[in-house]
Amino acid sequence: MENKEKNLIRKIEELKKKKNAVILVHNYQRPEIYEVADYIGDSLGLSKKAAETDKDIIVFCGVKFMAETAKILNPKKIVLLPAIDAGCPMAEMITVKQLKEFKKQHPGAAVVAYVNTNANIKAESDACCTSGNAVELVNSMKENEILFIPDKNLGAYVQTKTNKKIIPWQGYCHVHQNISPEKAKLAKEQNPKAKLIMHPECPAEVLKYADEICSTEKMVKFAKENKNKQIILATEIDMINRLIKENPENKYYSIGGTCPNMKKTTLKKVYEALEKNQYEINVPENIRIKASKALNKMISVG
Numbered sequence: 423m424e425n426k427e428k429n430l431i432r433k434i435e436e437l438k439k440k441k442n443a444v445i446l447v448h449n450y451q452r453p454e455i456y457e458v459a460d461y462i463g464d465s466l467g468l469s470k471k472a473a474e475t476d477k478d479i480i481v482f483c484g485v486k487f488m489a490e491t492a493k494i495l496n497p498k499k500i501v502l503l504p505a506i507d508a509g510c511p512m513a514e515m516i517t518v519k520q521l522k523e524f525k526k527q528h529p530g531a532a533v534v535a536y537v538n539t540n541a542n543i544k545a546e547s548d549a550c551c552t553s554g555n556a557v558e559l560v561n562s563m564k565e566n567e568i569l570f571i572p573d574k575n576l577g578a579y580v581q582t583k584t585n586k587k588i589i590p591w592q593g594y595c596h597v598h599q600n601i602s603p604e605k606a607k608l609a610k611e612q613n614p615k616a617k618l619i620m621h622p623e624c625p626a627e628v629l630k631y632a633d634e635i636c637s638t639e640k641m642v643k644f645a646k647e648n649k650n651k652q653i654i655l656a657t658e659i660d661m662i663n664r665l666i667k668e669n670p671e672n673k674y675y676s677i678g679g680t681c682p683n684m685k686k687t688t689l690k691k692v693y694e695a696l697e698k699n700q701y702e703i704n705v706p707e708n709i710r711i712k713a714s715k716a717l718n719k720m721i722s723v724g
């Protein structure tokens with residue numbers, strides 16, 4: 423690490439203490455951002471940390487829907503997103519107008535929204551879920567028909583694990599959608615001893631090559647429980663850094679691409695966020711109240 427980076431990390435740590443802030447960092451962030459993290463995790467883990475923190479400021483190193491989620495769950499805190507243009511293309515794949523129309527077409531169905539949605543979509547949903555608890559969440563709904571939004575791939579995966587009828591929206595994460603069956607097959611051929619662990623945002627034709635299908639947090643658990651093994655990861659490329667950091671004795675390969683939005687956060691932007699209290703994320707109260715009901719279901723299922 424360069425001196426410039428070390429210097430910035432030290433300055434961020436000082437400001438963090440002075441301003442009584444907590445820094446939450448998503449797994450897919452740049453490795454240097456991990457260095458200033460109080461917690462590193464997936465959407466579910468970070469949402470829980472955001473909901474329970476007693477700090478005055480939450481700096482969210484991730485994308486916008488994650489910072490919104492923190493604000494919805496802990497509205498009295500100041501929530502900052504260091505890179506204001508860090509959005510999630512999948513979250514933009516459904517609008518409130520489209521969701522209302524979808525609901526009209528399927529009266530009586532419940533709406534389960536993946537946490538990767540904007541606040542106004544969560545407000546129109548019955549429950550939220552993460553990739554780690556989507557199956558349990560769907561099974562916990564009293565309705566038998568589920569409008570699953572926005573990720574068609576996660577929806578299709580949940581369908582293989584539940585007796586409920588899943589009606590998926592046709593959104594997707596471009597990072598996982600681009601992991602092809604050819605890539606998965608080749609990686610297994612080249613590393614016959616390695617276990618291939620895949621995120622359920624990957625398409626079904628790719629998931630059939632998986633030895634394990636799990637959320638990023640479960641990938642960490644898998645690596646911990648399988649020491650001195652070879653592991654191929656099918657998710658965003660920087661997930662590999664978390665696994666190397668926490669379980670360096672394994673050998674890792676990645677067949678995942680990059681999420682450019684996750685790389686918009688830099689150490690400089692984190693420092694500026696703390697220094698200038700930017701960019702503050704707010705959610706209108708009427709939307710926040712409705713969205714928090716859907717999110718609390720997600721947290722209660724665990």
Ligand code: SF4
Pocket residue numbers: 450485509510511512513538595596597598658681682683684
């Ligand atoms: S990795 Fe995919 S789901 Fe996550 S923020 Fe990027 S585009 Fe959205």
